[in-house]
Amino acid sequence: MIVRQFLLSFCLLIALLAPAQAADWTTPAEAAHFKTTPSYTDTRAYLEKLAAAAPDRLKLTRFGVSPEGRDLMLVVAASGGEFTPEAARASGKEIVFVQAGIHAGEIEGKDAGLMLLRDLTVGKKFPHALDHAILIYLPIFNVDGHENSNPYLRINQNGPAEMGFRATAQNLNLNRDYIKADAPEMQAWLALWNAWLPDFLVDIHTTDGADYRYDLTWYTEDWGPLDAAVKAWQDTALKRRIFAATESRGHLLSPYLELKDHRDISKGIENFGSGQRFSTGYAALQNRAALLVETHMLKPYEVRVRVTYDLVAAILDDIRTHPSELRRAVEAADRNTIARAAQPDATLPILFAAGDKSVPLTLKGFAFTQTKSDISGDIWTQYDPSKPKDYTIPNWRDLVVRESATVPAAYLVPAGWPQVIAKLKQHGLRVETTTQPLTLAVQRYQIDDPHWASTPFEGHLMLRQFAAKTGTVTLTFPPGSAIVRMDQRAANVAVNLLEPDAPDSLLRWGTFNAIFEQKEGADARVLEKLARDMLAQDISLKAEFEQRLRNDAGFAADPRARLEFFYRRSPWYAKQNIGAYPVVKLDATALAMARAAP
Numbered sequence: 001m002i003v004r005q006f007l008l009s010f011c012l013l014i015a016l017l018a019p020a021q022a023a024d025w026t027t028p029a030e031a032a033h034f035k036t037t038p039s040y041t042d043t044r045a046y047l048e049k050l051a052a053a054a055p056d057r058l059k060l061t062r063f064g065v066s067p068e069g070r071d072l073m074l075v076v077a078a079s080g081g082e083f084t085p086e087a088a089r090a091s092g093k094e095i096v097f098v099q100a101g102i103h104a105g106e107i108e109g110k111d112a113g114l115m116l117l118r119d120l121t122v123g124k125k126f127p128h129a130l131d132h133a134i135l136i137y138l139p140i141f142n143v144d145g146h147e148n149s150n151p152y153l154r155i156n157q158n159g160p161a162e163m164g165f166r167a168t169a170q171n172l173n174l175n176r177d178y179i180k181a182d183a184p185e186m187q188a189w190l191a192l193w194n195a196w197l198p199d200f201l202v203d204i205h206t207t208d209g210a211d212y213r214y215d216l217t218w219y220t221e222d223w224g225p226l227d228a229a230v231k232a233w234q235d236t237a238l239k240r241r242i243f244a245a246t247e248s249r250g251h252l253l254s255p256y257l258e259l260k261d262h263r264d265i266s267k268g269i270e271n272f273g274s275g276q277r278f279s280t281g282y283a284a285l286q287n288r289a290a291l292l293v294e295t296h297m298l299k300p301y302e303v304r305v306r307v308t309y310d311l312v313a314a315i316l317d318d319i320r321t322h323p324s325e326l327r328r329a330v331e332a333a334d335r336n337t338i339a340r341a342a343q344p345d346a347t348l349p350i351l352f353a354a355g356d357k358s359v360p361l362t363l364k365g366f367a368f369t370q371t372k373s374d375i376s377g378d379i380w381t382q383y384d385p386s387k388p389k390d391y392t393i394p395n396w397r398d399l400v401v402r403e404s405a406t407v408p409a410a411y412l413v414p415a416g417w418p419q420v421i422a423k424l425k426q427h428g429l430r431v432e433t434t435t436q437p438l439t440l441a442v443q444r445y446q447i448d449d450p451h452w453a454s455t456p457f458e459g460h461l462m463l464r465q466f467a468a469k470t471g472t473v474t475l476t477f478p479p480g481s482a483i484v485r486m487d488q489r490a491a492n493v494a495v496n497l498l499e500p501d502a503p504d505s506l507l508r509w510g511t512f513n514a515i516f517e518q519k520e521g522a523d524a525r526v527l528e529k530l531a532r533d534m535l536a537q538d539i540s541l542k543a544e545f546e547q548r549l550r551n552d553a554g555f556a557a558d559p560r561a562r563l564e565f566f567y568r569r570s571p572w573y574a575k576q577n578i579g580a581y582p583v584v585k586l587d588a589t590a591l592a593m594a595r596a597a598p
């Protein structure tokens with residue numbers, strides 16, 4: 001009896017202890033068999049517990065606060081306890097930055113990250129993975145969107161049961177905000193980026209679109225601004241070794257599948273050319289490697305989490321076996337950018353267009369049918385996942401340069417535009433502030449014929465079209481103006497912020513809208529006299545005016561337009577500098593004069 005009671009108690013004790021021990025480091029998504037994903041609070045609780053259990057290899061910190069007051073969490077995993085940017089740089093190890101949940105409904109990066117951080121620490125699965133790499137891991141970038149969670153936010157996607165929202169509390173898409181950096185979350189991210197200056201950014205999403213057999217598609221920025229040294233690392237390390245290693249763990253990977261025709265996958269894919277406002281495009285401007293990960297939305301959530309886990313594990317393993325390769329590439333890129341400033345008339349491509357040549361791509365897809373839809377009136381495409389089918393399709397992969405900007409020795413931002421100077425500093429650009437009035441011959445853009453979009457994009461009515469021409473003028477700039485030299489590693493960010501034609505220039509985002517406004521007008525009474533004086537002095541003006549009266553009935557019938565004809569041609573109008581772009585370009589001579597000023 002006593003023995004039986006003892007045995008019963010013993011068994012009860014084992015029953016109580018054993019599941020508790022086994023479940024200890026099971027992540028919330030694993031515990032839910034990947035049917036659900038944990039809340040912000042539960043994610044944080046798991047990371048706090050893990051960091052407390054592995055204080056020598058893991059630190060949970062924060063890099064900012066969201067508009068709704070949530071900490072923006074950051075985890076640093078470092079085998080030598082290099083938990084600060086300074087210690088990380090001093091270690092010489094490569095810094096890999098993995099971020100999840102920039103679109104909060106696309107959240108496999110968070111759950112893969114919890115599993116991987118466990119296996120890098122208490123799980124002891126990869127004892128040497130951090131020998132040459134430091135992992136900085138952002139579990140949920142869009143934290144407010146993550147908590148705005150319900151089952152109805154991503155109709156295209158196969159789980160988890162509830163998911164967060166694409167946009168922030170301010171309804172901004174963080175993956176369009178890298179250059180303009182309106183969102184407090186993005187401003188905090190830029191400070192984090194500048195402090196750590198990671199070698200490699202991995203940005204994890206879930207795709208939309210067609211059905212096919214790949215569980216992960218990817219995109220890298222291979223166009224102009226990405227330095228050749230970094231591109232070479234992406235081509236060899238990432239696209240050959242790391243992707244192959246990921247596939248060897250039982251996955252299928254493909255370049256991002258942007259269909260030319262969403263109704264017919266066999267028509268081919270094209271390069272969507274993400275650009276500077278996206279994570280990959282922005283990292284390219286900063287001379288850093290970057291990878292956009294898009295897990296396939298129709299695969300079960302567990303498959304999407306596991307492929308993400310295996311890919312990040314493969315990245316760390318590749319750095320372990322090829323230490324310093326990536327660091328040498330980004331350092332070469334920084335040197336190349338700095339050296340370019342010494343070349344007069346150096347250019348940087350800023351606008352791209354699809355090339356006209358394609359390469360064949362074997363696409364591992366499914367058979368599909370096309371039927372005429374009585375709902376849409378268009379073709380209704382339905383995939384049959386029971387029938388795998390390979391297609392050889394054209395891949396319009398290449399982008400060609402449509403426009404390049406001449407890179408000056410420096411830009412000068414007049415003191416009157418402190419918000420522009422602040423934006424440059426936010427991007428980690430070094431500026432020199434002038435201390436006395438400076439008179440310099442500079443290149444200035446005149447922007448005419450502006451047209452704005454009629455609906456907002458990311459909170460802005462963008463300047464869609466304009467005519468920019470450049471000329472040399474001599475101007476005096478007040479003290480407090482900022483000189484942004486181009487012999488610095490982040491110079492390409494400045495060019496993309498300040499060149500009017502760049503697709504994400506501050507001009508296009510509307511920062512300089514006020515320069516197009518006429519602030520002083522003229523009374524009809526004074527214009528009557530001005531017109532008579534001008535006509536008396538200029539015979540050709542008289543002819544032009546009379547021709548306009550004859551040929552333009554609307555003009556002839558509009559008294560104000562007839563008077564404005566003269567006002568617009570007078571110094572009274574010209575001195576308002578309407579459309580004169582305030583940021584100017586300095587050549588080496590002007591820069592030397594500015595810097596020689598006492």
Ligand SMILES: [Zn+2]
Nearest residue numbers: 103106205206
């Ligand atoms: Zn996304």
